[in-house]
Amino acid sequence: MTTTDQTTDREQVPAPASARPSTPVRVSRLGYVAFETPDVERLTHYYTNVLGFALVHNSPGQAFLTTGGDHHSIVINRAEAAGGRSVVGYEIREDLDAAHRRLQAAGLRAERRSDIGPGTPDALVLTEPATGATLHLYEDQDPSGVSPTFDHRPSKLGHVAAYTPSLGDMRSFYEGALGFRWADSISDFFVFLRCNADHHAANFMQSNELRGLHHIAYEARDLNHLQLMIDNLTKHGHTLYWGPGRHAVGHNIFTYHKDPDGNSIELFTQLDVMLDEEQGYYEPRPWHERFPMYPTTWEADAAAMNMWGPVPHGGPIKR
Numbered sequence: 334m335t336t337t338d339q340t341t342d343r344e345q346v347p348a349p350a351s352a353r354p355s356t357p358v359r360v361s362r363l364g365y366v367a368f369e370t371p372d373v374e375r376l377t378h379y380y381t382n383v384l385g386f387a388l389v390h391n392s393p394g395q396a397f398l399t400t401g402g403d404h405h406s407i408v409i410n411r412a413e414a415a416g417g418r419s420v421v422g423y424e425i426r427e428d429l430d431a432a433h434r435r436l437q438a439a440g441l442r443a444e445r446r447s448d449i450g451p452g453t454p455d456a457l458v459l460t461e462p463a464t465g466a467t468l469h470l471y472e473d474q475d476p477s478g479v480s481p482t483f484d485h486r487p488s489k490l491g492h493v494a495a496y497t498p499s500l501g502d503m504r505s506f507y508e509g510a511l512g513f514r515w516a517d518s519i520s521d522f523f524v525f526l527r528c529n530a531d532h533h534a535a536n537f538m539q540s541n542e543l544r545g546l547h548h549i550a551y552e553a554r555d556l557n558h559l560q561l562m563i564d565n566l567t568k569h570g571h572t573l574y575w576g577p578g579r580h581a582v583g584h585n586i587f588t589y590h591k592d593p594d595g596n597s598i599e600l601f602t603q604l605d606v607m608l609d610e611e612q613g614y615y616e617p618r619p620w621h622e623r624f625p626m627y628p629t630t631w632e633a634d635a636a637a638m639n640m641w642g643p644v645p646h647g648g649p650i651k652r
């Protein structure tokens with residue numbers, strides 16, 4: 334009902350994985366995101382007490398927090414101004430020497446580092462085009478040693494969305510160098526990219542005015558877990574500014590609120606998954622607009638934003 338093309342979905346089907354050209358690296362998972370804040374203690378308190386993350390490591394001006402097995406999912410750094418997504422860490426399950434050589438052969442500058450911080454003793458460090466954000470590519474993190482919980486802690490870091498002045502540069506880098514696959518678009522200004530079965534791990538919005546983080550999203554196991562998380566939010570004074578609703582793009586049930594620094598935080602569940610890249614469509618769900626549900630380009634209308642109805646005053650998309 335809200336895609337730009339109602340009759341030729343199959344023309345938008347991506348080539349089978351086996352037919353795609355190989356890329357210098359193939360990211361398999363979003364690992365962590367770094368935030369800057371003038372008040373490390375306040376943001377750490379939010380992540381531990383409000384969202385239920387485990388504090389794994391802290392030192393003056395810095396904190397590392399996790400949702401589970403990974404050494405960290407979030408890094409908090411002291412800075413004069415608040416900001417999000419200065420660093421993004423991605424897991425690549427491949428030999429770093431070989432990955433380094435392939436990146437260099439593709440004309441991409443990357444530096445092998447062993448001093449970027451605890452938990453990731455060996456990484457390739459490169460710069461994201463257009464935004465200048467730092468990317469870490471690592472084979473694996475040290476285990477956190479944190480015991481699993483079944484309380485309000487998110488099940489994982491789900492995705493991170495950022496503004497970019499050049500959507501084309503970002504797509505060619507993420508798809509051509511890092512091995513991401515196109516998941517969906519909204520019109521010509523918002524693109525969603527996946528690196529594994531999850532509908533998206535990275536999404537980018539074209540903006541000539543805005544920079545940095547658009548939002549970051551943490552996954553709930555199911556609706557009951559999402560309710561637990563939201564009840565805990567409100568107990569700590571963080572009310573929702575949008576949701577719950579269901580996005581058409583990715584079909585996740587979403588909620589949005591602000592962290593103490595004003596960053597937009599999404600808590601979600603039921604994100605689409607693509608279990609078979611060769612088939613190229615998302616695992617069928619009863620709320621899908623069609624079958625099969627292939628990656629597609631959506632119109633920028635209210636139904637794409639929220640199938641259940643309400644959108645915030647002025648619209649959820651700012652650019």
Ligand SMILES: [Fe+2]
Nearest residue numbers: 492548550599
């Ligand atoms: Fe999101």
